[in-house]
Amino acid sequence: MTINNSNLGYPRIGEKREWKKTLESFWKGDITEQQFEEQMKQIRLSHLQKQRDKGIDLIPIGDFSYYDHILDTAVLFGLLPERFRKQDANSLQTYFDIARGSRDQVAAEMTKWFNTNYHYLVPELGQAEPRLTKNRLLHLFLEAKEELGINGKPVLVGPLTLVALSKGENKDQVLQKLIPLYVQVLQELADAGAEWIQIDEPVFVTSDADDALFLKAKEIYGTIKRETVNTKLLIQTYFESVEQYDHLVSLPVDGIGLDFVYDSGISLQKLQTEGFPKDKVLAAGVIDGRNVWKASLQKTVKLVNTILEAVDRDRLILQPSCSLIHVPVTAENENQLDPLVKDALSFADEKLEELSLLTKFFNFEAEEGALKEYDSSADQLSSSKLRNQSAVHDAMKQLDSFSTVRLEAGLRRKLQNKRFSLPLLPTTTIGSFPQTKEVRAQRLKWKKGELSEQQYTAYIEEEIKKWIEIQESLELDVLVHGEFERTDMVEFFGDKLTGIAITTFGWVQSYGSRCVRPPVIYGDVLLEEPMTVKETVFAQSLSEKPVKGMLTGPVTILNWSFVRNDLPKSTVLHQLSLSIRKEVEALEQAGIAMIQVDEPALREGLPLKSEKWNDYLADAVTAFKRSTASVQPDTQIHTHMCYSNFEDITQAIDALDADVISIETSRSHGELIHSFEEYSYEKGIGLGVYDIHSPRIPTEDELVKNIERALQVLDPELFWVNPDCGLKTRGVSETVEALKVMVAAAKFCREKARQETSV
Numbered sequence: 001m002t003i004n005n006s007n008l009g010y011p012r013i014g015e016k017r018e019w020k021k022t023l024e025s026f027w028k029g030d031i032t033e034q035q036f037e038e039q040m041k042q043i044r045l046s047h048l049q050k051q052r053d054k055g056i057d058l059i060p061i062g063d064f065s066y067y068d069h070i071l072d073t074a075v076l077f078g079l080l081p082e083r084f085r086k087q088d089a090n091s092l093q094t095y096f097d098i099a100r101g102s103r104d105q106v107a108a109e110m111t112k113w114f115n116t117n118y119h120y121l122v123p124e125l126g127q128a129e130p131r132l133t134k135n136r137l138l139h140l141f142l143e144a145k146e147e148l149g150i151n152g153k154p155v156l157v158g159p160l161t162l163v164a165l166s167k168g169e170n171k172d173q174v175l176q177k178l179i180p181l182y183v184q185v186l187q188e189l190a191d192a193g194a195e196w197i198q199i200d201e202p203v204f205v206t207s208d209a210d211d212a213l214f215l216k217a218k219e220i221y222g223t224i225k226r227e228t229v230n231t232k233l234l235i236q237t238y239f240e241s242v243e244q245y246d247h248l249v250s251l252p253v254d255g256i257g258l259d260f261v262y263d264s265g266i267s268l269q270k271l272q273t274e275g276f277p278k279d280k281v282l283a284a285g286v287i288d289g290r291n292v293w294k295a296s297l298q299k300t301v302k303l304v305n306t307i308l309e310a311v312d313r314d315r316l317i318l319q320p321s322c323s324l325i326h327v328p329v330t331a332e333n334e335n336q337l338d339p340l341v342k343d344a345l346s347f348a349d350e351k352l353e354e355l356s357l358l359t360k361f362f363n364f365e366a367e368e369g370a371l372k373e374y375d376s377s378a379d380q381l382s383s384s385k386l387r388n389q390s391a392v393h394d395a396m397k398q399l400d401s402f403s404t405v406r407l408e409a410g411l412r413r414k415l416q417n418k419r420f421s422l423p424l425l426p427t428t429t430i431g432s433f434p435q436t437k438e439v440r441a442q443r444l445k446w447k448k449g450e451l452s453e454q455q456y457t458a459y460i461e462e463e464i465k466k467w468i469e470i471q472e473s474l475e476l477d478v479l480v481h482g483e484f485e486r487t488d489m490v491e492f493f494g495d496k497l498t499g500i501a502i503t504t505f506g507w508v509q510s511y512g513s514r515c516v517r518p519p520v521i522y523g524d525v526l527l528e529e530p531m532t533v534k535e536t537v538f539a540q541s542l543s544e545k546p547v548k549g550m551l552t553g554p555v556t557i558l559n560w561s562f563v564r565n566d567l568p569k570s571t572v573l574h575q576l577s578l579s580i581r582k583e584v585e586a587l588e589q590a591g592i593a594m595i596q597v598d599e600p601a602l603r604e605g606l607p608l609k610s611e612k613w614n615d616y617l618a619d620a621v622t623a624f625k626r627s628t629a630s631v632q633p634d635t636q637i638h639t640h641m642c643y644s645n646f647e648d649i650t651q652a653i654d655a656l657d658a659d660v661i662s663i664e665t666s667r668s669h670g671e672l673i674h675s676f677e678e679y680s681y682e683k684g685i686g687l688g689v690y691d692i693h694s695p696r697i698p699t700e701d702e703l704v705k706n707i708e709r710a711l712q713v714l715d716p717e718l719f720w721v722n723p724d725c726g727l728k729t730r731g732v733s734e735t736v737e738a739l740k741v742m743v744a745a746a747k748f749c750r751e752k753a754r755q756e757t758s759v
């Protein structure tokens with residue numbers, strides 16, 4: 001009796017981002033639809049082939065997408081946003097219009113996929129009448145079978161999760177109507193020979209999962225299972241434990257998938273105390289699908305052995321903890337890294353190899369020695385000097401001696417008002433200005449050695465100068481240098497800090513064709529020299545107006561990086577806070593009077609289980625305060641966050657004790673203002689007045705309305721006027737035009753407010 005293994009999803013983007021390039025050249029019109037389909041097919045098949053070559057038994061089908069798998073599922077069931085319903089649901093044009101917006105219609109909204117940096121497109125149920133469009137999964141299943149002889153495992157987001165992630169009033173109705181459609185899709189797959197079908201229901205791990213949800217699940221899966229014959233259904237969960245374990249494992253399906261890595265040990269505990277049904281298969285996620293470190297296979301063997309005490313061998317499937325789309329493709333080409341670091345890494349391909357070796361071991365096809373040998377490369381990094389910095393150890397021993405408290409906010413405000421004498425409703429931007437093709441091309445030349453350090457610096461300074469002049473002529477009140485020297489707000493700092501490595505090909509999809517290269521925090525984090533002083537001081541030297549220093553905060557660097565797993569995350573967070581603190585001090589010492597420390601990832605880092613929120617927020621707040629508390633009372637600390645859903649954390653935002661915060665709000669204006677109605681916020685605040693995700697230039701009228709609505713609940717003395725987020729993805733002329741409108745709107749409201757306060 002052999003133990004099988006399985007994969008939950010493979011990165012779509014390709015080893016050298018072939019997928020991204022194919023998409024972007026199609027969007028640009030450089031290739032035809034036919035060429036696009038052909039190139040995508042090659043990429044898709046090569047991924048299947050690779051998984052088979054690595055020894056994977058159950059290879060996922062349908063995880064490959066042209067943009068996002070939630071959009072795929074919504075389109076599969078005809079759940080197109082109302083405004084696109086006149087279009088052909090089966091056309092590529094419609095698909096990309098929903099994802100990216102068309103000439104006349106805005107795109108679907110994007111939101112973070114659970115606690116990851118992946119964004120999915122939010123389905124809009126509206127008055128939708130679910131219907132099956134084209135069984136894309138069947139097509140892909142047959143393709144794999146015919147082209148490669150692979151009997152794949154179709155993967156599909158389950159109805160409960162799909163509806164939970166959607167927007168709409170009529171969720172229950174839609175859910176009921178979806179069930180026969182799911183049955184049809186599944187039966188067509190079964191008829192084509194699919195042995196196993198994986199149905200993802202990550203909603204079961206969230207705090208929203210209650211007894212009522214499982215009652216519904218029991219009914220729904222009862223129907224689905226009864227009506228689908230000749231295939232096995234597996235319900236897959238990931239990213240956390242399932243509290244209602246007993247409900248989950250008694251659902252009427254053939255297999256249950258659990259995450260044994262990110263569940264705080266709960267799944268194993270439940271398995272031991274409550275057992276596992278004898279008539280089901282357990283798909284055990286034992287290889288970390290979220291982080292990039294090699295597994296300790298000897299430890300994994302122990303875990304699997306404990307699982308085997310509760311589950312028979314022939315009822316166990318070994319697999320990664322979640323889909324591998326959250327890690328890069330392969331570490332093989334990372335030759336710029338220190339060999340010790342490279343040898344400790346495991347990206348998607350290496351994870352599949354680990355899984356394969358582990359499976360072989362349990363099937364008596366590999367010796368224990370092979371596991372030991374595998375583990376030794378990671379051990380070498382652990383003990384190396386590379387990982388350990390005595391200066392950091394010393395500082396961490398006296399962590400409490402670094403202040404986290406500033407003079408009281410009201411007193412600071414008085415001092416700052418005096419120092420800056422800004423007008424009412426001051427205008428500013430969030431930091432970045434357009435990262436044009438030219439900026440990127442110059443950086444590439446510099447990286448390739450075609451441009452000297454001096455030439456590159458001169459180019460960046462030219463850009464800064466150009467944009468300081470633009471900001472002056474727009475009459476913005478608080479300026480920024482524009483972040484032209486940065487590839488990405490996290491990668492840039494990762495590159496500068498000791499203990500953090502940047503990969504060459506370690507891309508991960510963030511949304512659509514946009515990717516990030518998350519830094520790899522492999523050792524103690526140390527700031528050896530200032531990271532941002534040169535550009536900021538240069539920018540400040542060109543203007544009488546304040547130029548904000550611009551940093552990424554410790555929480556965001558942590559959440560958007562791959563983090564070493566030999567220390568608690570909070571330790572790494574506090575190390576980062578010491579480095580950012582030093583940078584803040586360096587900026588202040590160089591004469592910079594306003595410093596913005598961005599924390600856009602603070603909200604998304606919230607644990608999926610609400611009982612873990614307090615600890616997380618306490619650490620996050622302390623780290624932010626430690627980063628910023630050492631400056632003089634009249635130095636103004638700003639922070640910025642994007643994405644809505646702040647209601648849950650208003651108190652924590654306040655506790656950061658930043659003098660000014662800017663928040664993205666334009667897409668959820670009403671809701672956010674509402675949360676400030678209930679909470680009296682008494683520090684500077686800028687609720688983004690226009691959406692930066694769209695090239696559209698807002699009208700003055702719209703912006704005046706946005707500002708006035710905010711002023712109904714917020715004190716005009718505290719209100720700032722700014723866009724939602726940085727402008728790096730926008731074009732130059734649309735940026736200038738939009739800011740012109742914004743400044744005009746601010747001036748109009750300023751005048752009005754002045755008249756009102758003077759009477």
Ligand SMILES: Nc1nc2c(c(=O)[nH]1)N[C@@H](CNc1ccc(C(=O)N[C@@H](CCC(=O)N[C@@H](CCC(=O)N[C@@H](CCC(=O)O)C(=O)O)C(=O)O)C(=O)O)cc1)CN2
Pocket residue numbers: 117435440441443444486487488489490491510511513514515516560729
């Ligand atoms: N880390 C992170 N997470 C985040 C955000 C963020 O800003 N940073 N914002 C939110 C939204 N996410 C985003 C994620 C990616 C991009 C983005 O624009 N990514 C770029 C890559 C940015 C980058 O690193 N660019 C490099 C160039 C890398 C590159 O592609 N080079 C080309 C050559 C240059 C070119 O032709 O562009 C090559 O090597 O072939 C640079 O500026 O130098 C992309 O995928 O296209 C935007 C928003 C949430 N999460």
Ligand code: MET
Pocket residue numbers: 430431432489550598600640641642725726727728
């Ligand atoms: C994702 S938040 C972005 C903040 C950063 N300062 C910028 O303007 O790009």
Ligand SMILES: [Zn+2]
Pocket residue numbers: 430600640641642664724725726
């Ligand atoms: Zn932002």
